[in-house]
Amino acid sequence: MAPLERITDDNHAPFVTEGLAQYSQDHYAVLGVPIDADLEEIRKNYRSKTKLLHPDRFIRDPEKRKCAEILLSRVVNPAFEALSNSDRRHDYDLLLRLATMKFRDNQTPLPNSSEVLRLSPARNMEELKILYRKEIEELTKNQYADLNDNQLTNALSTVNLGFLILSIPLEKYPVSKSTHSEVSNVPAAPVTPGDTTKDVSNWSQRHFERGKELLEKRQFKEAIRSFKEAIRLAPSISDYYSHLGLAYLSQGFPGMAKAEFQHALQLDPKDEIACTQLGISQPATKSPSAQPAQKAKGNSAPLPQKAPAKQKSPPKKWWPF
Numbered sequence: 001m002a003p004l005e006r007i008t009d010d011n012h013a014p015f016v017t018e019g020l021a022q023y024s025q026d027h028y029a030v031l032g033v034p035i036d037a038d039l040e041e042i043r044k045n046y047r048s049k050t051k052l053l054h055p056d057r058f059i060r061d062p063e064k065r066k067c068a069e070i071l072l073s074r075v076v077n078p079a080f081e082a083l084s085n086s087d088r089r090h091d092y093d094l095l096l097r098l099a100t101m102k103f104r105d106n107q108t109p110l111p112n113s114s115e116v117l118r119l120s121p122a123r124n125m126e127e128l129k130i131l132y133r134k135e136i137e138e139l140t141k142n143q144y145a146d147l148n149d150n151q152l153t154n155a156l157s158t159v160n161l162g163f164l165i166l167s168i169p170l171e172k173y174p175v176s177k178s179t180h181s182e183v184s185n186v187p188a189a190p191v192t193p194g195d196t197t198k199d200v201s202n203w204s205q206r207h208f209e210r211g212k213e214l215l216e217k218r219q220f221k222e223a224i225r226s227f228k229e230a231i232r233l234a235p236s237i238s239d240y241y242s243h244l245g246l247a248y249l250s251q252g253f254p255g256m257a258k259a260e261f262q263h264a265l266q267l268d269p270k271d272e273i274a275c276t277q278l279g280i281s282q283p284a285t286k287s288p289s290a291q292p293a294q295k296a297k298g299n300s301a302p303l304p305q306k307a308p309a310k311q312k313s314p315p316k317k318w319w320p321f
Helices: 027-031 039-052 062-084 086-105 125-140 151-166 193-216 220-233 238-251 254-267 272-278
Strands: none
Touching: 027 039, 027 062, 027 151, 039 062, 062 086, 086 151, 125 151, 125 193, 193 220, 193 238, 220 238, 238 254, 238 272, 254 272
16 A cells, blocks of 8 residues: 555655556546546546545644645546546547557456455456446545545555456456456457457447437436447447437437437438437438439530548447446
8 A cells, every 4th residue: 555645745656556557547546436437427526525635624634634635636636637628538548448458468467356356257248347336336435534545546446457357358358257265367368350340349239229228218327328338339330329319318418419410410311310300301312323314415425423422430449348
């Protein structure tokens, strides 16, 4: 455990030094949120941390007041600034994706902790995420209750590392379930680009189907989360955006819904849901043999038609969550 005393005016050593923090700053552990947290969840946790660490709570204790100021200004606030800004979070998540691939290539072993051990029985990604969120919620309950103890924050970072390793992808990185006393460090099976593409397609479709089920059950917030995860894995499928738009519309966010419908039409101008919701007539399908009538002038040949411009599809992503 790295003591808080390491963070002083003369020494800017990090507050979190274990788990994922061994390889990169762990902003998610600092705020006590899972790696797939949405902005609302990040803001909620940030507000709770700022209340706990507000210097005015420690007016009668100068030492605790100074510790709270240091944690808030040098640890919690920078983490929130990184995750609340979409561009900065995108860049930060990109670094985590690269780190995750290195974990796979280097066959990084799972951390040997009780929290990570409880993640290992997961049989698929959905189960892993449920177990992962449960551990995060449990660890963050008393985070920063003791200003001189960063053990819980380091434990959160360790769980984050375990989650990333188990997500590479889950069926490609088997974990032995023969023992409950220790975690087996099983090497990852070789993954070819074809395997990765297939896995991404399967997982994106699963999240999409799950989102549609949740939408029918009127569980809009959960449906939005599932659709967003499907989009992260396969960002070039219009159906995912149009259904996300329906979920936003059902939850009472017409502006956000409109943006998703428009995105769907950019990918597929014939997207039925998007066209219906935006009041746009679907473009008629022209027969290949049909040609526009042209006035004949002597023996002049018809003007050649311009080839349709190729649309650039968004870059494919590989992100296990």
